[in-house]
């Protein structure tokens with residue numbers, strides 16, 4: 001049997017095995033879903049390796065677990081909560097423009113039908129709080145009182161005279177509200193687009209930014225706690241390690257070497273996560289997105305606005321409240337600020353502003 005025929009034989013077996021696998025699990029036939037599942041599997045494996053080795057090598061931790069079970073229980077709770085948060089965030093919708101458009105158009109047609117049936121104008125009872133628009137006409141609840149098409153809603157969010165080409169996506173041909181952007185990985189426009197997260201396999205936008213922040217917060221805490229446990233193990237073994245250096249206890253030294261390598265990689269991950277957490281906390285407090293911050297000079301609606309002015313910020317407290325607690329509507333969109341609002345925000349701080357907490 002030649003090498004070529006052997007390769008063909010192996011490939012045939014592999015193809016048949018894969019076909020059977022796709023038949024049993026149809027979701028695996030899609031390459032996107034396959035890579036997403038692979039990512040999730042890699043993440044769970046990584047977590048299991050870091051925590052598993054700790055419990056496997058650290059006899060002191062096992063002893064501590066027997067004496068103080070609450071300590072290990074708390075650690076395991078954080079471990080599982082982080083994994084659950086990861087799966088929830090990766091499977092949540094970032095808030096696609098197409099979904100918002102469909103929602104508003106469907107509600108609009110429902111209201112029109114109801115109005116025609118009763119021969120009366122649509123009342124506020126017919127509309128549910130589906131979409132809210134913040135801006136100069138602050139707190140306007142669409143569909144609560146008027147029926148409006150998606151195009152009209154989007155048009156009203158831009159200054160008068162803005163060309164329709166400015167807000168129409170050239171890829172999916174939908175009208176984008178301000179702060180929305182087309183994601184080439186998802187092939188959809190995302191409301192308040194932040195970035196496409198490869199690690200989560202989804203976009204981060206208006207719909208899941210809060211969940212994303214909680215995920216990195218939990219992951220940072222878990223990383224920090226695991227790092228402390230690794231350091232405690234190495235600290236307890238360091239004097240013993242020096243003694244064992246003169247003897248033939250290779251297994252102990254090998255264990256320590258593995259723990260040191262894992263601790264180094266863990267420390268690098270922790271620094272990255274901490275920076276990411278601080279960065280996203282800053283974005284939340286100033287009501288910005290990563291995309292707006294990085295591409296500030298290239299985004300038409302941010303051009304000409306002074307560097308230190310955050311056009312969508314409503315004050316630190318309101319920004320934080322909106323981010324964490326404002327769950328009144330499914331989709332929340334923001335109008336572009338007027339020239340007067342930008343002028344007001346760019347005004348230098350006076351003593352009175354500091355005393356009245358203008359930034360809050």
Ligand SMILES: [Zn+2]
Pocket residue numbers: 169170171172173174181182183187188189
């Ligand atoms: Zn698009």
Ligand SMILES: [Zn+2]
Pocket residue numbers: 183184185186187195196197202203204
């Ligand atoms: Zn995306």
